[in-house]
Amino acid sequence: MIYRLWYFIRETVVSLWRNLSLTLAAILTVGISLSLVGTSILVREGADRATAQFQEGVEFIVFMNADHTPDQDVAIRQVLDTSPAISEYAYIDKMAAYEEFQVLFVDKPELIESVTPDVMPPSYRIVPADPDAANVAELARQFSTQPGVREVATATDAIRQIEDFSTRVSQVLLVAAVVLVVVSAMLILNTVFTAIGARREEIEVMKLVGATNWFVRIPFMLEGMIHGLIGAGLAIPSLFIVEDQVLSFFQESDVVPLFRGFAVPDGFVWDTSLWLLLLGGTVGMLGSAIAVTRYLDV
């Protein structure tokens, strides 16, 4: 068994080495495309966190006092339920608000420790029928005068701009990444195809003496997978560079205070790295699997 494993490793390494220029091209392409995939994920996550409360058409949020009375709740709900200007709304109670706070500030434990669910203000997230800025401002003004209301926060143009910007950036990156992932799968396919061609005689002998199909295929499958994994390995440092240089640049920006929320939690980059490894390995396996099933008729 160990000998067999050694055989697979040896054959794979020899084949990778023999095909060096194509191997490097495949690995670099995987690396670049996965860097883009990762960057796209990070930008998206950062923007989602920066604008977490204003998602899915929510234009303004009514924060209640932590100690408001049930009567005040009833009064607000009545307005929300009956007003034709309100399309829909969601109620975030103390516990839900606390949980969200925990998620948002997961990397600032001292901040989380300083609050309890008790002090969190419950809130209504409101989707107006007409998202026009003037209309939203008028609605916000009306709600701010209701008893029990602590404050009303509106989604400003800045938030919308961040959302638009990040959506566009991450979409463009993602499209480019998908194209490149397909290109890298094809490059891996070609590399493995070339490797098969270089070993045609050996394969013929292997079949002749009764090597099983999998025994013939495995070194080539491993080769493709290694392309994918090394490529992903190259993409991982780029994620840390994006986090360290790009996201933190936004966070330290004084121009738009909202950008300060533009951060991802500590473990997120590592999680994304694992996904990239998985994606790289899968792309490599897929490319080589197509190559061996198409060109290795055993």
Add this chain to the structure above:
Amino acid sequence: MIRLESVSKVFKGDVTALRDASAEIQRGEFVFLVGPSGSGKSTFIRLLNREEVADSGRIMVAGKDLGSLSSWRVPYLRRNIGCIFQDYKLLSKKTVSENVAFGLEVIGRPRTVIKRQVPAILELVGLSRKADRTPDELSGGEQQRVSIARAFVNRPLILLADEPTGNLDPATSVGIMRLLDRINRSGTTVVMATHERGVVDTMRRRVIELDRGVIVRDESRGVYD
């Protein structure tokens, strides 16, 4: 050991390679397939190790019905069948002993077995002293001996030989035939396609003659024609 029942094989363009062929070969027999080029000798051989599949009829090899053998079992069938060819099919970058070892390695034989069996088989074919040479440093006869060593190292039940002396001079051919005869005497069934009269006439073994895909003669202790 081998049985063909009304076997036919037609290639694209209506080329009939074998038509209604029936024959039975017992364990330990030595059989020559003779006939001119294109008479179906190679197809006969390729059908036996399942490189080709018959269009009709039934082929039994080592107790297996090749028609109903699923493709994943084919490698296990081939481990019971050694093959040698006119062009040897040796790997030029590997040494003599690596070529022989390769045949065992890729069917997952343990290293200890390989270390024991490779020198023994090289001794049998008379190439012990050239174990570290590469094929292009050997004569044609020596290369064919390496190929026989690789085919026989796993002690197959059957040895299929397609024109094994086709590229060799008569004197060298005699040496190869002696080796095949010796392997046959150890109990291995040998089926050899050839169109060399001298080889067949000297050996006086069973002869199956093919003509345009039809078995026209099957005699024990036969001659070429």
